[in-house]
Amino acid sequence: MKQSIVHIALVVRDYDEAIEFYTKKLNFTLIEDTYQPEQDKRWVVVSPPGxxxxxxxxxxxSKSEQESFIGNQTGGRVFLxxxxxxxxxxxNDMVSKGIEFVRDPKKESYGxxxxxxDLYGNLWDLLQLNEDHPISKRMG
Structure with a gap:
C-alpha cells in the first residue's frame, strides 16, 4: 500500500495577499489558482521550491468561526x-525580505x-535536518 498527504489546508484572510507572501517572501511556487464559481472560492495551491x-x-x-483561526491554527505551537x-x-534571504524570526537559529541534535x-502569525520551523536524520534518509 502506498499513500501520501497531498495538501495541508492553511486558513488565510485573502488569497492574493497569501499568494504574494508565499511566492515573494518564501519563494514558493504557485501550483494552481482556479476559481470555483459554484462555491465562490478559489483552489490555490503553493509549494516550496523544488x-x-x-x-x-x-x-x-469563509465563516466567522474560521476567521478566528487565521494565524493560530495550532494554538500557538509551531504549525509547519x-x-x-x-x-x-x-x-539570510528570509531576514532580508522582512520575515520575523521569533527564535534565533540554534544547532540541535537533529540539525x-x-x-x-508567516504573514498571519502562524509559527514555522525553518530546518536543515542532519543527513543521518530518519526524514533526511527518506528524502534521499
Missing amino acids: SVGTTILLARA FLNTDDFWRDY MVAVFK
Whole structure:
C-alpha cells in the first residue's frame, strides 16, 4: 500500500495577499489558482521550491468561526516545518525580505532550526535536518 498527504489546508484572510507572501517572501511556487464559481472560492495551491511532496492549500476563511483561526491554527505551537538544503542561505534571504524570526537559529541534535512567523502569525520551523536524520534518509 502506498499513500501520501497531498495538501495541508492553511486558513488565510485573502488569497492574493497569501499568494504574494508565499511566492515573494518564501519563494514558493504557485501550483494552481482556479476559481470555483459554484462555491465562490478559489483552489490555490503553493509549494516550496523544488518540493515534490505535500503542498499547501491556501483556504480563505469563509465563516466567522474560521476567521478566528487565521494565524493560530495550532494554538500557538509551531504549525509547519520547512526543511531546506541550505539553512543559512534561506535564513539570510528570509531576514532580508522582512520575515520575523521569533527564535534565533540554534544547532540541535537533529540539525539547524529557527522559528519564524508567516504573514498571519502562524509559527514555522525553518530546518536543515542532519543527513543521518530518519526524514533526511527518506528524502534521499
